[in-house]
């Protein structure tokens with residue numbers, strides 16, 4: 509038996525529930541083109557682009573802790589206009605949905621960015637959750653009226669699916685997700701990184717040039733499972749789970765908690781096999797479904813609640 513792995517995230521039909529998470533692979537279009545040929549990749553989310561180009565922070569920007577990464581890259585990207593041009597060069601060759609991640613700082617920026625990027629995007633993920641950049645990401649997401657204004661502006665500028673990526677660093681993430689849905693989001697991505705820091709005990713200084721960063725990887729998986737589980741009970745929109753998915757069990761856990769699809773980031777960098785991690789996880793999910801007697805991945809979404 510070959511279980512059906514197709515899922516539908518707010519109108520985006522994915523051949524596999526596994527998506528590439530924003531940022532971990534950088535913003536290179538040629539890399540996106542390679543990843544998209546993997547049959548176990550259902551969609552790619554791009555690196556977050558901002559209104560203006562950003563060079564990012566000085567090194568060190570990334571620490572490998574073994575159980576996860578701590579990063580404060582500072583959202584390096586070429587700016588939305590240049591990135592639209594770069595994505596335009598590969599868009600036609602992609603057989604899977606391309607979700608463009610955007611980090612606007614206000615409604616005006618959101619409108620302009622989405623209107624221009626609409627020609628290369630199959631959907632948008634609004635990053636209201638990056639924990640280490642001033643006036644963007646989590647700082648914007650924590651301001652309820654600003655966040656809602658941005659989501660409304662995105663909604664008003666595109667007919668394509670809009671995902672909003674939320675932060676685990678606030679106690680009222682349910683309220684944030686609800687207000688995003690009320691403002692027009694079609695789905696919620698949970699979660700972005702968990703704010704943290706590391707200190708070099710020899711140098712007696714913070715390791716990251718930005719001092720604070722975001723923790724990703726294995727360490728945050730239980731946080732992601734808990735947040736997806738809670739959101740599933742409290743909001744009426746599809747959820748895309750993200751955080752510490754390293755093997756098929758992690759992916760299945762998030763789906764059982766209520767995720768329609770699952771994003772993978774740090775595991776790509778930590779895995780010995782690189783992008784093959786998608787095939788290993790995909791194969792594991794299919795085997796699990798077959799073993800449990802399910803014909804489709806859709807049948808297990810949220811099953812941990814029953």
Ligand SMILES: Cc1cc2nc3c(=O)[nH]c(=O)nc-3n(C[C@H](O)[C@H](O)[C@H](O)COP(=O)(O)O)c2cc1C
Nearest residue numbers: 529530531556635699700724725751752772773774
């Ligand atoms: C190096 C690095 C860069 C990232 N850049 C972005 C980004 O540009 N936009 C975003 O929304 N999330 C970004 N993230 C967060 C991931 O998309 C994801 O939410 C987080 O890493 C948790 O998933 P993981 O444990 O599978 O990595 C980044 C994460 C890492 C490790």
